[in-house]
Amino acid sequence: MTTQLDQVPACGTQNLTKVFGSGEQPVVAVDDVSVAIARGSFTAIMGPSGSGKSTLMHCMAGLDRPTNGAVYVGADNIAGMSERDVTRVRRDKVGFVFQSFNLLPTLTAEQNITLPLELAGRKVDRQFLGAVVSSLGLADRLTHRPSQLSGGQQQRVAVARALMTRPEVIFADEPTGALDQKTGTALLEYLQACARDQGQTIIMVTHDPRAAGYADRALMLLDGRVVDDIANPSAEALALQLGVMG
């Protein structure tokens, strides 16, 4: 049953353009992109290297400022916000999972997970924490430092951290890039379940068609533009597509 809230996209962009450099050869990384991401969707952003997918994600996540256009997180346009306000948006409304180096080495796993909440001064919902932690199988790893965790465990801690603030959207940048196949598959299945069962909006940037196959929407980027928008992508079809795009 759709409600009014469901119809507001979790995030999106309007005529987003990002240009690097101002000299002779400015690089247009993102060229007039307008997308809307529905709530509870698991979207993959794909493309060959240099297609602007990482830049698009950075702008959508508030990590970078667009040159032109609007960026929406929830109903707010963050493109015009001050640095302080954007930081707050990142803290409260966005979750991150990076390819590597996700965690602060001086904190334990649990401290890493609760970090955004502590930064915001919000109380930790211990029940929710317990649920997230056990669903990721981290219960016995909470007091360990990142150097004592495997790559897969580190990524899972990052996912737990991203989930704790119940953000509008979670951005994952090549989350399985540094993992072996088995661990990577498990992670992707978990993300899929989060979207489907919990209604968590997830946007994943990847170049791996197999990973994108777990998403229910794939945006193909080439030279800073969206060239294709595929619903319920299959890994094989995506691989073909990527091959054609070169």
Add this chain to the structure above:
Amino acid sequence: MLRHALSELRLHPTRFVATLIAIAISVGFVAAISVFVNSQQTALGMQNALQLSKADVVVRTEEAWIDDQSYPLPGFADAIAAVPGVATVLPEPLAGAGVLTKGDRTATISLFDVPPAELQWSQLVEGRMPEADDELALSRAALEKLGAQLGDAVRPQGGDADLRVVGVTDDPNTLWTTVGYISVPAQSQEDVLTGTFLVKVDGDPAAVIGPIEQAVVGLGTETTVMTGDQARAEALNAMTADVDIFKYLLQGFGAVALLVGAITIANTFTILVTQRRRQLGLLRAVGASPAQVRGRIVVESFLIGAVGSLLGLGLGFAVAWGGGAVTGSNYFGLTVVPLELALAWLAGVVVTMLASIGPAIAASRVRPIEALQSVPTEAQAKRAGIVRAVVCGLAGVAGAALVVVALGGGDWALLWAILAGVALTIAVLGAAPLYVAPLLGLVGRLFGMAGPTTRMAFVNSARNPRRAASTATALMLAVGLIVTLQAALATARSSGMATIDKEYPIDVVGVSTEAIPSSLIEQLGALPAVQRVVGIESKPVGTDGTSVIAPGTAYEDLGVERPNRSVPEAGEIFLHDEYSAIAEAAGLDPATLKSGAKISLPGADGPIEFTVKTSGSVSWDTGLVAAEDFATLPGEPTVTQVWLKLYDRTSSTQLNQVTAVLEGHPEIYLDQSGAMMASILTQVMDVMLIVLTALLGVAVVIALVGVGNTLGLSVIERQRESALLRALGMQRGGLRLMLLVEALAMVAVGTLIGLIAGSFFGWLGVKTAFSSMPDGVMELRFALDPWYTTGLIAVCLLAAVAASILPGRRAANATPTEALAAD
């Protein structure tokens, strides 16, 4: 290799800025001492040789009395004058130091009689030389000191006639002397015996030396003849031995600065090596041998040391010039001993290279595989070894044992205390990596409730124990040394003050040979400095000026605690324990006088017998009796003593108010006055405190530069973490706060340990020094100078704040995208 090293330095010049500063300051300190002291020596020598400035030949002969004959014989000067080529022979103008006053200003001036024109060494700027004996000429510097001008009158201290300033000269002044000229009446000049004659010569002075020597044979004893240049050089070198001692003492402080600088430099290189692990791994992978890698680091350190030391020399010159401007010796220019400066430069280079040996060896141990590690390895926080723990433990035990020995007293106690200090310093500083990090972690947990920022800050500062420890160590050493000296001085001062308070409880005791008018007592009481005043009556004993007083309730009236043996019982008399004129007059031998002896003093109805009690706080011509006995002794009581209580007995200004009033009453002299001693003690100690703090302050500055250095370099390797924190939503201010807390934590630990250790060593030093004095002379009162010590702590903490500013901005400006990009 030189090229590589140069390119490394050129690529990241800012990384080495702090190190260069540290070296420059250390070497600058050493250079400044050398140039400054040498310049002062020159200036002093020049001043000493002032009279000789224009002489071509100087003839010196001993003034002696041999076989009823006074040498030099009269005619000595004429004999010289008769030598062909000699133009003028004149006795050396005499000089004496005089204290002149004008109004309330005083100055000590070296007063010369007016030299003849051809021998004059300075110029008259205004007016003329004195001709009458109520005239004088002063240098500009002397006029400044007195606040006087041409035409003013000045008065010799204690004299009763003014001298008028008739001329102004351009004599320079140095730290110690200022010049003036008086006129010595003509007839007394001939009677003046002098052994030095200044000779002006037509032609070459050297040629005249032989003939002069021959001419004066037999007329004088131990005659030397030398050219003016030789005599001037001699005057310059006369003080070399004393000045050298002074120089070496000061260079001791320079050595401390270099030591602290060495720790900072070692730190920098350690951090840099850690950050360049991938580069170094690459070098090794490509085929460089460990020796080549080591060599590279050493060459880098040589370059840094060379440049930094050069900068230091420049800094030293500037400081010495500034010092010379203050003392006035710049008039004679800066004296440079190239050898000493070369040594200073060399010391800087050597220290830098020695400090880089450890890091160079660590660099050569980087394995080639580290070049391939894409995720930057965390700084290998090696656990401090067992060896370190054992060595420091032994040093600590040895130190503790030596402390016990030192406290046992004896003549060598101070030496044991110094050795104990060295052992304990090694133990505390050496063991720093073992306790600094846990200490920081502990405090972090306490503060952890303040939020993730603070907690992370503490953990960050402790994550590399060795780095945190070395940074804190430099500060511990510098702060520890300063606090040791400050504590020693403050303790000595308060102990001395306590003894003065006990032995001389009355601030000012004025004793008069006549009756003191009550108007004077009122006048004294009305002075703003005087809290209470009491007149003490006395009665004469006999006719030789001795008297008896009964203090009675005087102590209470003054609000002063009674000293130990001060109030006689009925039938007792207190007399001086070493020599009492009263005892002598009564027929007793003052040298063997003991308590319990009986003494008879004439009473109104016959002799009264008293029991003697000896005391150190009675003056030699006075006896103390009880009030009842005082009444029965014959004679009219007159007030012959006035006792004053000042508001602050340590203030020389307050004391001066009293002495100014008493100057008009020459019959009153000050005796056993606590205020006099207290103010002298305070002044001396204050000067020493300032000087020592300034000298050791240099080392503290270097250590604080080291803190900024560590922070700045650490931020570089934490770029990604800073970026991650920004991505997760930490505000810029939060990152700056984190750096601030880190800086404060390190500085607080270093300062605290330095403070505790310094206080202990200062106390120990004074205690053992006292123990070699006779028992009971001084009571030990530990003290820390509140201003200097808290000032020191405040400076350190402020410096921590300042040190965190630039690194904080750097961390805060980390952009999430740049730094998080997969490398």
